[in-house]
Amino acid sequence: MNESYLSLGSNMGDRLDMLKQAVRMLAEHPSIDVAAISSLYETEPVGFTEQEPFLNMVVHVRTQLPALELLDACQEVEQKLQRKRIVRWGPRTIDLDILLYNQDNMKSERLIVPHPRMHERAFVLIPLSEVNPSLATNPPNPEGVQLWKTYEGVDAFL
Numbered sequence: 001m002n003e004s005y006l007s008l009g010s011n012m013g014d015r016l017d018m019l020k021q022a023v024r025m026l027a028e029h030p031s032i033d034v035a036a037i038s039s040l041y042e043t044e045p046v047g048f049t050e051q052e053p054f055l056n057m058v059v060h061v062r063t064q065l066p067a068l069e070l071l072d073a074c075q076e077v078e079q080k081l082q083r084k085r086i087v088r089w090g091p092r093t094i095d096l097d098i099l100l101y102n103q104d105n106m107k108s109e110r111l112i113v114p115h116p117r118m119h120e121r122a123f124v125l126i127p128l129s130e131v132n133p134s135l136a137t138n139p140p141n142p143e144g145v146q147l148w149k150t151y152e153g154v155d156a157f158l
């Protein structure tokens with residue numbers, strides 16, 4: 001069984017519903033078990049800053065899928081939720097990034113794990129440390145990440 005941590009974000013449309021639908025699709029995948037979710041955080045956009053705030057969360061999954069097939073599943077969720085990548089760093093209905101896959105280090109055209117920008121992103125590090133305290137670090141610019149809502153487990157969220 002493989003352990004992976006995914007970062008989910010949305011800043012277009014009904015952000016909460018987008019995140020719920022994405023987690024539901026992951027949980028319904030026959031080879032993915034959603035083991036835990038973080039709280040949801042309202043976060044200031046980084047990178048392309050002239051856009052709406054995001055709702056972000058981190059999901060801990062257990063999966064039999066190899067990393068690239070987990071990536072396929074994440075990209076399928078993005079497509080099903082009509083991810084509109086208008087501007088590369090701009091607004092999106094939903095974004096799923098693989099942060100960690102076991103303790104693996106991999107670099108390919110399609111996937112770099114650990115995620116190359118995760119250590120500079122408080123919107124990733126703060127929810128990640130919630131679902132795995134052993135991964136806690138001092139995130140840069142934590143002021144841009146505000147706790148929005150905490151759910152008592154995956155079922156309470158879905």
Ligand SMILES: Nc1nc2nc(S)n(CCO)c2c(=O)[nH]1
Pocket residue numbers: 008009010043044045046047048054056088089090095097123
């Ligand atoms: N706060 C925040 N800023 C972001 N900039 C980009 S790009 N993204 C998409 C994730 O790569 C985000 C995000 O999810 N949250």
